[in-house]
Amino acid sequence: MKSIEMTGKTVEDAIEAALKELGVKGDSVDVEILDRGSKGILGLIGAKPARVKVTLKKDYAAIAKSFLRDVLDKMCVKCEIHIKDEDDVLKINLVGQRLGVLIGHRGETLDALQFLVGLVINKDNTEAEHKKVILDAENYRKKREEILIGLAKKLAYKVQKTNKCVKLEPMNPYERRIIHSALQDHPYVTTYSEGEEPFRKVVIDLKR
Amino acid sequence: MKELVEVIAKSLVDNPDEVQVKEISGEQSVIIELKVAPEDMGKVIGKQGRIAKAIRTVVKAAAIKENKRVIVEII
Numbered sequence A: 001m002k003s004i005e006m007t008g009k010t011v012e013d014a015i016e017a018a019l020k021e022l023g024v025k026g027d028s029v030d031v032e033i034l035d036r037g038s039k040g041i042l043g044l045i046g047a048k049p050a051r052v053k054v055t056l057k058k059d060y061a062a063i064a065k066s067f068l069r070d071v072l073d074k075m076c077v078k079c080e081i082h083i084k085d086e087d088d089v090l091k092i093n094l095v096g097q098r099l100g101v102l103i104g105h106r107g108e109t110l111d112a113l114q115f116l117v118g119l120v121i122n123k124d125n126t127e128a129e130h131k132k133v134i135l136d137a138e139n140y141r142k143k144r145e146e147i148l149i150g151l152a153k154k155l156a157y158k159v160q161k162t163n164k165c166v167k168l169e170p171m172n173p174y175e176r177r178i179i180h181s182a183l184q185d186h187p188y189v190t191t192y193s194e195g196e197e198p199f200r201k202v203v204i205d206l207k208r
Numbered sequence B: 001m002k003e004l005v006e007v008i009a010k011s012l013v014d015n016p017d018e019v020q021v022k023e024i025s026g027e028q029s030v031i032i033e034l035k036v037a038p039e040d041m042g043k044v045i046g047k048q049g050r051i052a053k054a055i056r057t058v059v060k061a062a063a064i065k066e067n068k069r070v071i072v073e074i075i
Helices: A011-022 A060-074 A105-121 A140-162 A173-183 B002-012 B038-045 B047-063
Strands: A003-008 A029-035 A050-056 A080-085 A089-095 A132-137 A189-194 A201-206 B020-025 B029-035 B069-074
Touching (some): A003 A011, A011 A050, A060 A080, A060 A105, A060 B002, A089 A105, A105 A140, A105 B002, A105 B047, A140 A173, A140 A201, A173 A189, A173 A201, B002 B038, B002 B047, B038 B047
Parallel strands (some): A089 A132, B029 B069
Antiparallel strands (some): A003 A050, A029 A050, A080 A089, A189 A201, B020 B029
16 A cells, blocks of 8 residues: 655644645545654754654545446446445445346355455455455345345244254355344244355254 | 456456466357466465356356356466
């Protein structure tokens, strides 16, 4: 990431000079004060300038947008990219016609793209700086969530009636979590996962 | 198809200049060979091939329109 060191009479002066040098505004940088500086005695003896280190903040939305734009162009898909940068999540919504090709079977293409965008924006980041990406197209995630909750309730009822446990098809962690939380307060059934990724699946069983 | 792999690979690696992509077209299938700097291999393969799998999934989706089978090989 780009960062520069700057000196000035006061801390404020130094920051201002650095912003001018980088050509940006104050809210797109992180400032680290290296030395507050001192005026010295009577401004003559032992005067030290203030030193600051100014680092350009990473613009996640811009990186994600340009990467996605490139990829979608090459896939010959025309759509709008809407990005909302929230604290530690980057929410990206793709809006356009016939985006089925971007979603794929059970959302596998959407998940792959989401994973790749996450890698690209978190490149050179440490674990603590990791930013999550949620990529959606044509409201697929919301619809899928509703379907999964419906499925969970239906199967819970079946388990209760037949006294037999039900295994769902393999799902990714995000979808399994939706099933678990949909049934966590259910009075008669309990849920757990079994198997190894990527074939891990949810099992709905009677509470004992 | 070739450009798609190139765009993705270049965004993932540390040495984008060393990314080389070759496309070999057959009758029904296309083979795309991706070559990156040795130290960047991990960046395009990933833990248990997760990244390679994601690249293949995206390329496969893009190839549906052209009705061809695409094989992405990392060499």
